[in-house]
Amino acid sequence: MSSKKQVKAGNVLIGGGAPVSVQSMLNTPAGDIDACVKQALALESAGCEIIRTTVPDLSAVRTVAALKEAVSVPIVADIHFDYRMALEAAEAGADKIRLNPGNIGADDRVKAVADKCRQKEIPIRIGVNSGSVEKSILAKYGAPTAQALVESAMYHVGLLQKFDFDDIVISLKSSSVQTAVKAYRLMAQTADYPLHVGITEAGTERMGLLKSSAGIGSLLMDGIGDTVRVSLTADPVKEVYAAYDILKATDVRRRGVNLVSCPTCGRTKIDLIGLAARVEDALKNCQKQITVAVMGCAVNGPGEAANADIGVAGGNGYGLLFSKGKILRKIKEEELFTELMKEIEKL
Numbered sequence: 391m392s393s394k395k396q397v398k399a400g401n402v403l404i405g406g407g408a409p410v411s412v413q414s415m416l417n418t419p420a421g422d423i424d425a426c427v428k429q430a431l432a433l434e435s436a437g438c439e440i441i442r443t444t445v446p447d448l449s450a451v452r453t454v455a456a457l458k459e460a461v462s463v464p465i466v467a468d469i470h471f472d473y474r475m476a477l478e479a480a481e482a483g484a485d486k487i488r489l490n491p492g493n494i495g496a497d498d499r500v501k502a503v504a505d506k507c508r509q510k511e512i513p514i515r516i517g518v519n520s521g522s523v524e525k526s527i528l529a530k531y532g533a534p535t536a537q538a539l540v541e542s543a544m545y546h547v548g549l550l551q552k553f554d555f556d557d558i559v560i561s562l563k564s565s566s567v568q569t570a571v572k573a574y575r576l577m578a579q580t581a582d583y584p585l586h587v588g589i590t591e592a593g594t595e596r597m598g599l600l601k602s603s604a605g606i607g608s609l610l611m612d613g614i615g616d617t618v619r620v621s622l623t624a625d626p627v628k629e630v631y632a633a634y635d636i637l638k639a640t641d642v643r644r645r646g647v648n649l650v651s652c653p654t655c656g657r658t659k660i661d662l663i664g665l666a667a668r669v670e671d672a673l674k675n676c677q678k679q680i681t682v683a684v685m686g687c688a689v690n691g692p693g694e695a696a697n698a699d700i701g702v703a704g705g706n707g708y709g710l711l712f713s714k715g716k717i718l719r720k721i722k723e724e725e726l727f728t729e730l731m732k733e734i735e736k737l
């Protein structure tokens with residue numbers, strides 16, 4: 391149910407069957423060009439495909455221009471209430487604007503932003519969240535429910551459509567995983583705009599990742615979602631890794647190695663937990679689209695991981711190297727890691 395409609399932010403297509411893209415947001419001070427550029431470069435090298443930065447004032451507009459010079463990843467300007475910042479950011483080269491037209495005042499301001507974005511051929515993301523739902527809609531539903539979020543988003547969509555602007559992406563964020571998932575499902579049935587999916591204020595690394603996996607994962611499994619942002623109270627680079635891991639876990643988009651490892655049990659006679667952690671760490675930047683298995687025993691390992699391109703299964707003081715379920719050779723436990731890595735090199 392990925393949207394049929396497609397928009398373009400810089401060199402990244404969103405919706406219309408394009409690969410689900412990964413984005414994050416800078417958390418460096420908006421006016422600190424050096425810090426923002428440094429973080430954007432780190433995000434770019436981690437594989438981030440869209441970078442958002444807040445634009446509260448003119449110093450941040452200069453940051454947008456500097457970011458455009460420094461990275462080739464599209465830059466999204468996040469605007470809150472000042473429509474002039476949207477106009478300035480678009481002039482400075484922003485590839486997309488994130489703004490809720492209902493928050494910027496009279497119609498002439500909405501028209502000015504819509505006209506500028508049309509002229510620059512950049513899309514606008516409408517980002518609704520539980521805290522931003524209009525009072526009248528809140529009064530109707532009594533709480534920021536899924537219906538309330540969708541109605542709020544459609545109100546903002548209507549304001550842009552009034553000025554014939556339709557290059558829209560929508561996000562409906564709630565810190566409640568249930569509400570967010572329901573809202574995105576309802577939105578996917580309500581209109582055909584690309585959806586930016588995420589769970590807002592998801593929390594610190596562990597719970598944030600779990601909530602995001604449950605929420606974003608459920609939506610992706612339904613075929614909903616065109617671009618993903620995992621929100622973590624952590625370094626944004628970790629958001630990028632997390633987003634790719636969710637895409638990988640849901641089989642929506644593969645990047646790098648798929649590591650299969652067993653939970654260990656009473657049959658395990660080698661340090662499998664240590665070995666699996668070592669292998670995962672060694673392969674974290676490996677771009678080969680392969681499945682690697684690290685299994686605890688030779689009785690079940692090769693069979694359970696029969697799809698693995700290469701794998702090891704532990705024995706008593708030794709391990710078996712296998713490929714596609716077939717045993718290749720027996721290796722001493724202390725040489726398992728090195729031999730496995732050598733085989734991966736060859737693939």
Ligand code: SF4
Nearest residue numbers: 652654655686687690
């Ligand atoms: Fe236990 Fe072997 Fe299964 Fe691992 S692969 S959980 S060691 S039976």
